[in-house]
Amino acid sequence: MRVLDRFEHHGVELDRALAEDASFRRCLPAHRHWTADAVRTYLAARERSERLRTDAGHPATLPVRHEWVAIHHAAHPDARGAQRYERCAWGRRYASADGLVRELWLLSVNELKLDRAPAQIAAAASVLAFGVPARKSRHTRWYEPVDVNVPPARVRVIGVGCGDGEVEVLADWDVHEVSERYDKLAKPVLTQVMGRSELVPGSDCVGCKALAECPEPPRTPGLLHVPAPTRPRERRSVSASDLRRHSECPAAFHLTRVLHLNDGRPENAAIRRGRAVDAVLNESHTRRPRNGCRDVPMPEVLPDLPPDEADTAARMLAQHRGVCPLDGLPAHEQVLVQPRLTAYDPELDTVVIADPDLLHTDAGGWVWRETKTVSRPLWEGRSLLATYPQLALAVVMMAAGVPGGDPRRSRIELEVLRGDGVSCEEIDPFEASTLDEARTVLAALTGPWAADQTCAPNPGPHCASCEVRRWCPSRQGEAAR
Structure with missing residues (x-):
């Protein structure tokens, strides 16, 4: 995403963006090799899609730098004690020059993801249809509008695989249809999620800031029977x-x-x-x-x-x-x-x-x-x-x-x-x-x-069937020789 930001929002030539170390902070070499493939696959897929759209007489879409955020601010706190709700949608954002068409491209790291829930698609479309251009300030915890909002007449949610380059239009709706689908599909799910309070420990605990005070998951000091590494690591x-x-x-x-x-x-x-x-x-x-x-x-x-x-x-x-x-x-x-x-x-x-x-x-x-x-x-x-x-x-x-x-x-x-x-x-x-x-x-x-700090390759017989060999540093070294 950082490489695409440099290319789409800052006008940096693609090869240069892929060569900039700043785009690959804390990335190991294999990650960098994959990124070069994924970025080119994504851009080629988007170029094909745009060409088909414009050939059919539809307006071209251009990259949008700011997020669209649907903001609801109530006069009084609700039953949860909240007055403000924000809904965002992660992905690559595009819009026509007049702002009447908005697109959100949802990226999958491998093949095109075909099992996105209808509620998820409706929720994303709602953010496109009713969100305003916004960004987070370093001094606030919430989003602030940053530009004049031109409400769209139509929104499109598009899935794309960064591995196979396949593209599928998941939603292509006018704002009336977006509103209907959001109320029917997404709103009940959001209401249910926001009303839940049970603890569900799992891999998400890794990034949870409340883990120290949370009763779950159970504390098991020394469970893995090895000492902590000498250099601090993220959880x-x-x-x-x-x-x-x-x-x-x-x-x-x-x-x-x-x-x-x-x-x-x-x-x-x-x-x-x-x-x-x-x-x-x-x-x-x-x-x-x-x-x-x-x-x-x-x-x-x-x-x-x-x-x-x-x-x-x-x-x-x-x-x-x-x-x-x-x-x-x-x-x-x-x-x-x-x-x-x-x-x-x-x-x-x-x-x-x-x-x-x-x-x-x-x-x-x-x-x-x-x-x-x-x-x-x-x-x-x-x-x-x-x-x-x-x-x-x-x-x-x-x-x-x-x-x-x-x-x-x-x-x-x-x-x-x-x-x-x-x-x-x-x-x-x-x-x-x-x-x-x-x-x-x-x-x-x-x-x-x-x-382990480097995740170095360990070549052996298993390389023949390795599903990530094409990005392996050892193979990249072989190709260079």
């Missing part, structure tokens, strides 16, 4: 998947787990199959009334998979029916399907995230179930905790009181599904030797991650 979140990816390649970890980038290549067969099995089990486990999977017909056809993968996945689902933990579970027990569990390690200033496949109560305790799909039996010569670091994280979290419950009735279960069989393992997170092993496994992964 971060981490999961077992993050740690595993970092141990394989720090550069790939930064691009995929921090920046959420990929080059659009399809996932490999094992991942596709695992996701398909996971989706079917989640749907079955959330079905009401809850009866488990033993007597529930599992799909014999999974249309999103090719025949060979679909056949293996169907056999895995059939194997699960015999070991489903919800079969016979009393109706009063609580069942959570892929809940987000969060803990805060203040010594490392890190929010720790875990997403069990299934979590349910059992006579006062909690049972943490992880389900894995594999093509061959587990190798008995390697520890389960080392093979699956999420089990090690589950051990230390449960031992630290997350999610709570009676330790005598709490346990971790690993369900391993194969096309030709199934196995289940039980782990006691409160057994001293198990806890020591879990801490050792996590410390070996967390220590390098916590101290």
Whole structure:
């Protein structure tokens, strides 16, 4: 966005904007390589869209520097004690020369995002239709109008993928239609969101200024069993998947787990199959009334998979029916399907995230179930905790009181599904030797991650299938040679 600001608002030539270090404060080299691709892809997509519009007789649109902000100021405080509300919409802003057409381009970092909620689109369109040009002053916490407002007659909300360059018009409405859709779609959602007060801990806790005073997430000093880095770091979140990816390649970890980038290549067969099995089990486990999977017909056809993968996945689902933990579970027990569990390690200033496949109560305790799909039996010569670091994280979290419950009735279960069989393992997170092993496994992964400042590449066989290789510094070096 800083590069686009320099190009669109300050008239800086594109190559120069991409070369300016000021546009890349605190960006690692791989991030910079991706930005060059993304900016050019975005500008090419916008140029194509503009050409089609003007060829059809519609007015050209020009970059708008200031935000549009819909401001409501009441004479008296409302039930929440607020008098002023501001609604903004993030994206790239454009308008026709006469101000009668406004556009908001919503950027996705990879492929075009096709699942934006109708309420989100209506809310963005409302900001365009009824917002005024405004900016925040350094001396106030709110937006102040900065220019004469020319109310538009028509607004357009456009989605664009910075990876694939695909464009889709999400809204092209006159202000009357915007008002109707906002009242019908967006306003009820905003009212509901503003009326909620429950705590929902998760990765958003990383940037929350109220974390120090908040009762959630639970404080677990020393959870990850590594000391704080010698150089201060901003608060971060981490999961077992993050740690595993970092141990394989720090550069790939930064691009995929921090920046959420990929080059659009399809996932490999094992991942596709695992996701398909996971989706079917989640749907079955959330079905009401809850009866488990033993007597529930599992799909014999999974249309999103090719025949060979679909056949293996169907056999895995059939194997699960015999070991489903919800079969016979009393109706009063609580069942959570892929809940987000969060803990805060203040010594490392890190929010720790875990997403069990299934979590349910059992006579006062909690049972943490992880389900894995594999093509061959587990190798008995390697520890389960080392093979699956999420089990090690589950051990230390449960031992630290997350999610709570009676330790005598709490346990971790690993369900391993194969096309030709199934196995289940039980782990006691409160057994001293198990806890020591879990801490050792996590410390070996967390220590390098916590101290890493550069996210340098770690070339190896995994590079062949890496979904972010095109932006990797090591490959850029190869191209330069």
